[in-house]
Amino acid sequence: MLVTLGSLIIGLIAGFLGQRSRMCFIGGFRDLLLIRDKDLLKGAISFFASAWLTVIILTFISNNFTALSEFTNVRLTTYPAIQEAFLSKFGLISILGGLGLGFFSTLSGGCPLRQHVMAGQGRVDSIIYLAGFYIGILIYYFLTVRFLARLF
Amino acid sequence: MKIFSYELESVGAVINLPIITTLGIFTGSLISSNLNKEFRLIKVGNLLKMFFLGILVSNFGLVIISCPTRLFLRLAFGDSFSLLSIAGLLLGISIAVKIIRRRS
Numbered sequence: 001m002l003v004t005l006g007s008l009i010i011g012l013i014a015g016f017l018g019q020r021s022r023m024c025f026i027g028g029f030r031d032l033l034l035i036r037d038k039d040l041l042k043g044a045i046s047f048f049a050s051a052w053l054t055v056i057i058l059t060f061i062s063n064n065f066t067a068l069s070e071f072t073n074v075r076l077t078t079y080p081a082i083q084e085a086f087l088s089k090f091g092l093i094s095i096l097g098g099l100g101l102g103f104f105s106t107l108s109g110g111c112p113l114r115q116h117v118m119a120g121q122g123r124v125d126s127i128i129y130l131a132g133f134y135i136g137i138l139i140y141y142f143l144t145v146r147f148l149a150r151l152f
Numbered sequence: 153m154k155i156f157s158y159e160l161e162s163v164g165a166v167i168n169l170p171i172i173t174t175l176g177i178f179t180g181s182l183i184s185s186n187l188n189k190e191f192r193l194i195k196v197g198n199l200l201k202m203f204f205l206g207i208l209v210s211n212f213g214l215v216i217i218s219c220p221t222r223l224f225l226r227l228a229f230g231d232s233f234s235l236l237s238i239a240g241l242l243l244g245i246s247i248a249v250k251i252i253r254r255r256s
Contacts, residue, residue: 011176019184025220051228085232097216098237102244108205111220120181124195132206
């Protein structure tokens with residue numbers, strides 16, 4: 001119950017701030033390449049910087065104060081090095097999947113976060129996009145994952 | 153669930169109830185646009201094209217287990233696969249920008 005309620009409240013805050021600031025990850029890089037505007041890219045950079053800072057602070061707390069480590073709940077896993085990841089199967093999938101994600105997100109006019117915010121503002125095409133977005137999950141589980149498991 | 157010889161396990165607590173952050177983002181944007189009197193029902197572009205773009209973005213996002221937002225969160229945790237995905241993302245954006253420029 002706590003997880004569901006907490007995610008709803010965090011989503012409400014993120015939606016409120018996203019509507020005010022027009023934040024978009026895809027839009028930041030697209031504006032930089034298309035019209036040389038660095039305004040939206042600042043949002044993406046500060047998002048990454050604050051996430052990094054939060055991970056550092058939570059790791060410091062859970063390492064030094066064992067009484068608080070139940071609440072911080074950072075379980076760091078060891079990831080493979082970048083050369084090793086590049087040569088593996090999932091690395092190839094990551095590059096190709098990221099390429100398709102960037103290409104089709106730019107054509108649709110924003111990353112999924114921006115599309116949710118625009119659907120809340122009353123854009124009809126974003127609401128249709130979200131309908132396709134959630135039907136796509138079913139298509140993934142019935143078609144795409146079986147196709148990929150046969151391919152790799 | 154084991155695909156591509158990697159154990160795909162989400163980082164965090166064991167989840168029994170669903171996470172409804174997306175519903176919260178939608179509702180928060182609805183509240184904010186109503187408070188600032190920016191709510192307007194407008195229709196831009198081709199609706200069928202947007203439907204299929206939604207299906208494609210969702211499928212590509214599920215293959216790399218993240219949307220662009222989670223990609224940056226995974227990079228903050230030190231995931232090396234997300235760095236490769238961001239390189240692919242930038243390449244995809246630059247290809248799409250070239251297509252948009254040629255069309256206009």
